[in-house]
Amino acid sequence: MMYRGIEYLRTKLATHEQRAKMRYKHYAMKYNDAQIGITIPPEIRQKYRSVLGWCTKGVDALADRLVFREFANDDFNVNEIFADNNPDIFFDSAILSALVTSCSFVYVSKGDDDNVRLQVIESNNVTGIIDPITGLLTEGYAVLNRDDFGTPTLEAYFTAGRTDYYSKADANVTSITNDVEYPLLVPIIHRPDAVRPFGRSRITRAGMYWQKYAKRTLERADVTAEFYSFPQKYVTGISSDAEAMDSWKATVSSMLQFTSDNNGDKPTLGQFTTASMSPFTEQLRTAAAGFSGETGLTLDDLGFVSENPSSVEAIKASHENLRLAGRKAQRSLGSGLLNVAYIAACLRDDTPYLRYQFNKTTPKWEPLFEADASALSTIGDGALKINQALDGYIDKEVMRDITGIKGAE
Structure with a gap:
């Protein structure tokens, strides 16, 4: 090869x-x-x-x-x-x-x-280079160790029946042979x-976009919140000879005094209209809806809690896309x-x-959603009826695959 x-x-x-x-x-x-x-x-x-x-x-x-x-x-x-x-x-x-x-x-x-x-x-x-038929590598390369600056100090090159180790410390190559027909590096x-x-x-990429969109919304909301907490105020009609006002004092003081001038004119106080925070909340919810649709989650998963708590079956139904992805x-x-x-x-x-x-060796997984008491009752009734039609069709191994519960020996 x-x-x-x-x-x-x-x-x-x-x-x-x-x-x-x-x-x-x-x-x-x-x-x-x-x-x-x-x-x-x-x-x-x-x-x-x-x-x-x-x-x-x-x-x-x-x-x-x-x-x-x-x-x-x-x-x-x-x-x-x-x-x-x-x-x-x-x-x-x-x-x-x-x-x-x-x-x-x-x-x-x-x-x-x-x-x-x-x-x-x-x-x-x-x-590495992958074999599309078996999913194994035909040759592979791995960095097994790096120094504090990210430079590789120990590398390995994998081929069928052999592994070569490259060390930066002594600049030597150490080879170890084996009886395996594929490299000892397996992709999952x-x-x-x-x-x-x-x-x-x-x-x-879509998930990263929606998160970036939400982060920009939060940054804009934070900046706007500063003006929302301390609205900008203005004073008109002050004489040009008046003493300059400290802006921080005007913001936090509970009482300010303004006197009229010799002509009897007095300043006029005002305040700019503050921006509303509601648009940012709606914008953040839009981003959450887009991200949840991309990943198979719900708005509850992202912190937008619904008013009514959901049952196990309702949660499973709302996570159908997540179940299929699983x-x-x-x-x-x-x-x-x-x-x-x-x-x-x-x-x-x-x-x-x-x-x-190894074709007959099969991986076994726990159920994606754990069964609650209601689901166990429904599954038990269904298994009883199926076994009445086909005796022994559902045994304890099948029940464990469905419920995730290991029964007594």
Whole structure:
């Protein structure tokens, strides 16, 4: 097989690295949008920088519902490999990284005790050439360590049956061979397709636009609130010989004294009409509606609480788009996790298994929405009637897949 080489992959990573970092900044609420506006000076807008976590909510709302359970029909005992690698953290980290930047990568290696180790690496440190048929890489490149300035100090180049480590400290290349027919770097991809084989991020361009739109609205509202709290006042008819007035004293004083001049003329007091805050509230709600439509959330999820509390069934119905997105994510991410299991089993047993041997091993997920007492009663009645028509059609495994409750042994 002809390989592109590590220099090609370094260039490819540099091309996509900033895009991945930008989405991580959106998720961490540290991204500073470009200042846009024609009325508020930049130095004033800088003082009222707003922070909004809608993109974070859009990712977490789906990531928190994607709970991986186990592999069924585990003929190769791959569940033991994941059980030895802190599964509570591993699965959540891999899923969250894939939702933020469209894909995450799992670096598979052997420890000193010959146990298989699984390490999740974010996509801004990894790239590779993907096989569109299997979803595995034909070659890969990863930055395993960086210094305080972001410069790579330890790199790895992955090919079939071999991993090369490049250390900046000693400028040496260390090669480790294995009996696996694919690189020990496995992508876990969210929503891949023929155009985007490395998937699509949960933080879409439209989602970033609506959050930016809302942040600008909040900044304008903050600036307007200053004038709303302290309305601008004016005085006309003051003699040119009068002593200049302290503007701050005129703002906060409870009593001001104005005397007439020698001709008996006296000043006239007035106040400018203050701007209303209502348009900003409506504008923010419009942005929330656009963002919720893009991500499958509801206005309740973004802080616009409705008057009447919803039941579990009503919440599930309102999150239908989120449920469909979750089912799609389970299929695509489950395929990546199965590839991780395949590569890990080959490395553990030092045996080049064939990919089709894992076809019967299937990933199992917990239900996206937990069943409440009412739903359990409805499901029980339905299961009883179905089993009366087809004896044994719904067993305890099927019930666990539907309800998420593990029954007694």
